[in-house]
Amino acid sequence: MMQNGMVKTLIYEKQVRLFYMDNTRLVNEILQLSNGTDKIQKVVLAKTISAVSLMSATLKGSQRISVQITMTNPNYKVFADADANGNVRGYLNEGLRHASSGFMRNVSLENLIGEKGTIRVIKGSAMNQFTGITDMPYRNINDDFSHFFAQSEQTQTFIGTDLIFNEKDEQLLVSQGIFAQLLPGASPHLIGEIKNIYRNNQPFFNSLGKCNESKVEEKLSEFFPDVKYMESSSVQFYCGCSKEMFYGMLYSLEEDEIRQSIKNQESIETGCQICGRTYRFTIHELQALLS
Numbered sequence: 001m002m003q004n005g006m007v008k009t010l011i012y013e014k015q016v017r018l019f020y021m022d023n024t025r026l027v028n029e030i031l032q033l034s035n036g037t038d039k040i041q042k043v044v045l046a047k048t049i050s051a052v053s054l055m056s057a058t059l060k061g062s063q064r065i066s067v068q069i070t071m072t073n074p075n076y077k078v079f080a081d082a083d084a085n086g087n088v089r090g091y092l093n094e095g096l097r098h099a100s101s102g103f104m105r106n107v108s109l110e111n112l113i114g115e116k117g118t119i120r121v122i123k124g125s126a127m128n129q130f131t132g133i134t135d136m137p138y139r140n141i142n143d144d145f146s147h148f149f150a151q152s153e154q155t156q157t158f159i160g161t162d163l164i165f166n167e168k169d170e171q172l173l174v175s176q177g178i179f180a181q182l183l184p185g186a187s188p189h190l191i192g193e194i195k196n197i198y199r200n201n202q203p204f205f206n207s208l209g210k211c212n213e214s215k216v217e218e219k220l221s222e223f224f225p226d227v228k229y230m231e232s233s234s235v236q237f238y239c240g241c242s243k244e245m246f247y248g249m250l251y252s253l254e255e256d257e258i259r260q261s262i263k264n265q266e267s268i269e270t271g272c273q274i275c276g277r278t279y280r281f282t283i284h285e286l287q288a289l290l291s
């Protein structure tokens with residue numbers, strides 16, 4: 001069984017690279033941190049995380065990818081980023097996380113994104129960074145990422161993802177996706193063909209993650225000609241935050257505030273909004289900060 005696994009293949013006589021990923025565990029871990037949100041918020045976050053998880057498989061070395069989706073209402077944003085080792089994290093901004101439940105319970109994904117949604121992608125390493133911004137004409141995230149690749153990278157790419165929740169929409173049972181990209185010289189119609197196969201066979205792709213990684217190649221061959229297995233990799237939830245990073249935030253607090261805490265014999269606690277980890281600074285540490 002693939003847990004947080006990705007299988008990379010070539011199909012159609014090496015005209016297309018196709019990745020299949022099951023990231024159910026990773027997405028579940030992140031969704032648990034945004035407890036209390038409605039299904040639509042979970043869906044937006046999960047779909048963004050899945051797209052970024054798939055795109056992490058295209059990175060090399062020290063490259064990172066970071067994505068920001070801004071809805072037509074600019075108070076609503078989703079962030080996700082990943083590195084070449086498949087370390088992925090993501091979160092909803094305060095505005096989207098705490099949006100009125102009355103509105104969130106009734107809004108569709110299409111209407112939440114609205115007519116003026118944008119995707120911003122920053123990709124590369126510290127020395128060589130690329131930023132692309134595109135609109136979201138499809139208003140469903142997946143096809144908007146495909147649109148991003150066509151506009152920004154001039155590649156024909158299909159990103160498909162799917163989610164299955166339990167009946168009460170509390171637990172995510174399956175999260176999977178595919179990334180298909182035409183290689184130079186490929187027949188352009190293949191991307192539409194792959195899209196149709198993916199869309200028309202959701203039960204197959206939803207259950208593919210239950211196979212061993214070694215079986216995925218054989219299974220994919222039922223739908224795609226000439227599948228060549230390349231390699232397997234993993235994706236996982238990982239936030240690289242540290243206590244040291246939060247020292248900087250404390251510095252920016254009013255000096256008076258820190259003095260007050262010392263005077264009241266209170267430690268200061270600050271939390272990472274991405275992974276939920278909390279960091280406590282003792283009075284001793286606060287004193288050291290001021291000296």
Ligand SMILES: [Zn+2]
Pocket residue numbers: 239240241272273274275276277
């Ligand atoms: Zn963190």
